[in-house]
Amino acid sequence: MLDLSAQFQQLKGDLMPAIESVLEKAAFINGSEVAEFAKELSHYTGIKHVIPCANGTDALQLALMALDLPEGSEVICPGFTYIAVAEVCKLLKLNPVFAEVDAETFNLDPFEIEKHITPMTKVIVPVHLFGQCCDMESIMAIAEKHNLFVIEDNAQSIGAECYYSDGSVKPAGGIAHIGTTSFFPSKNLGAYGDGGAVFTNDDILAKKIKTLANHGQEVKYQHKMVGINSRLDTLQAAILLVKLKHLEAFTEIRRATAAAYDEAFKDMEQIRIPKRFSKSTHVFHQYTLRILDGDRTKIMASLKEAGIASMVYYPLPIHKQEAFLTEQSLPVCESLSKEVISLPIGSEMSKESIEYITSTFKQIIKQK
Numbered sequence: 606m607l608d609l610s611a612q613f614q615q616l617k618g619d620l621m622p623a624i625e626s627v628l629e630k631a632a633f634i635n636g637s638e639v640a641e642f643a644k645e646l647s648h649y650t651g652i653k654h655v656i657p658c659a660n661g662t663d664a665l666q667l668a669l670m671a672l673d674l675p676e677g678s679e680v681i682c683p684g685f686t687y688i689a690v691a692e693v694c695k696l697l698k699l700n701p702v703f704a705e706v707d708a709e710t711f712n713l714d715p716f717e718i719e720k721h722i723t724p725m726t727k728v729i730v731p732v733h734l735f736g737q738c739c740d741m742e743s744i745m746a747i748a749e750k751h752n753l754f755v756i757e758d759n760a761q762s763i764g765a766e767c768y769y770s771d772g773s774v775k776p777a778g779g780i781a782h783i784g785t786t787s788f789f790p791s792k793n794l795g796a797y798g799d800g801g802a803v804f805t806n807d808d809i810l811a812k813k814i815k816t817l818a819n820h821g822q823e824v825k826y827q828h829k830m831v832g833i834n835s836r837l838d839t840l841q842a843a844i845l846l847v848k849l850k851h852l853e854a855f856t857e858i859r860r861a862t863a864a865a866y867d868e869a870f871k872d873m874e875q876i877r878i879p880k881r882f883s884k885s886t887h888v889f890h891q892y893t894l895r896i897l898d899g900d901r902t903k904i905m906a907s908l909k910e911a912g913i914a915s916m917v918y919y920p921l922p923i924h925k926q927e928a929f930l931t932e933q934s935l936p937v938c939e940s941l942s943k944e945v946i947s948l949p950i951g952s953e954m955s956k957e958s959i960e961y962i963t964s965t966f967k968q969i970i971k972q973k
């Protein structure tokens with residue numbers, strides 16, 4: 606889906622000295638690169654506090670732990686997303702409540718959220734899926750009205766910006782009370798292993814999250830609260846420091862690839878190209894199409910035969926997963942799971958490969 610080894614070849618000259626320097630200093634845990642990366646990412650996003658941690662799932666867990674929610678509190682999250690948020694809710698004895706998403710943007714539909722609000726509701730978790738922001742202005746207004754916390758899962762949309770109706774522009778992950786992200790290798794800002802971070806503009810929450818991520822200690826061997834062990838490796842921080850410098854340029858390449866795909870597919874009746882949400886920029890973590898009329902399995906097999914990768918994010922909505930099964934019906938989430946297909950997109954896409962993918966894909970769809 607993306608060519609990480611080609612990207613490595615491009616950045617090798619900067620990456621190898623950075624890696625070597627960590628190895629030479631042998632500062633594998635909490636080396637200076639960790640704090641330096643947090644500072645640079647704070648600068649890049651414009652979010653005051655960046656607390657690095659071990660992965661994006663831990664980031665969500667830390668965010669929820671920091672809110673001190675009573676057992677059984679309800680957390681509203683989208684039904685069509687990655688499993689992480691639902692999973693950490695269950696682990697923390699909270700109840701994930703799944704809400705419908707918008708069929709065009711794939712993101713949590715603000716109009717659906719209020720239907721699920723009960724006296725037990727404490728948090729809304731919008732997930733900025735595939736590279737663009739949810740309607741944060743509406744979601745924050747609903748949260749304020751019902752006195753709820755909001756945690757933005759920004760694992761897929763780092764660098765995206767959200768437009769407000771007063772003309773202001775806010776960074777994805779820095780709008781809600783807390784934001785989270787992941788540096789999983791295939792994410793837009795990917796490490797060479799696991800990594801994640803928590804974002805907040807709130808000084809008190811930041812201090813608490815930092816403490817929670819470090820076994821609940823502010824002072825070594827003085828444990829103020831029950832925490833977890835969740836750290837970003839120094840090696841990963843050193844790698845991310847190099848890669849962060851290229852993030853904007855890589856995003857532009859993703860956007861150009863998406864534009865080429867759009868242009869090639871826009872008039873095809875059998876598919877829907879991804880909608881650009883008017884209140885957000887798009888960083889194209891994924892280029893996700895909907896196949897309205899066709900056998901997706903067969904289409905993917907034909908693509909594979911032609912040497913083209915494709916993936917389905919996500920083949921089963923969360924409320925239909927065995928571990929989270931509910932009686933709920935969320936028709937949009939369910940039909941999206943059957944219709945979506947993601948095509949290769951990354952920082953290393955030649956004009957020739959884009960042309961090959963678009964012409965082959967069109968041919969396959971037409972044959973159907």
Ligand SMILES: *Cc1c(COP(=O)(O)O)cnc(C)c1O
Nearest residue numbers: 660661662687689760761787789
């Ligand atoms: C990748 C991802 C996560 C989890 O990140 P990990 O670093 O793999 O734990 C959480 N939420 C979303 C939406 C993701 O895409």
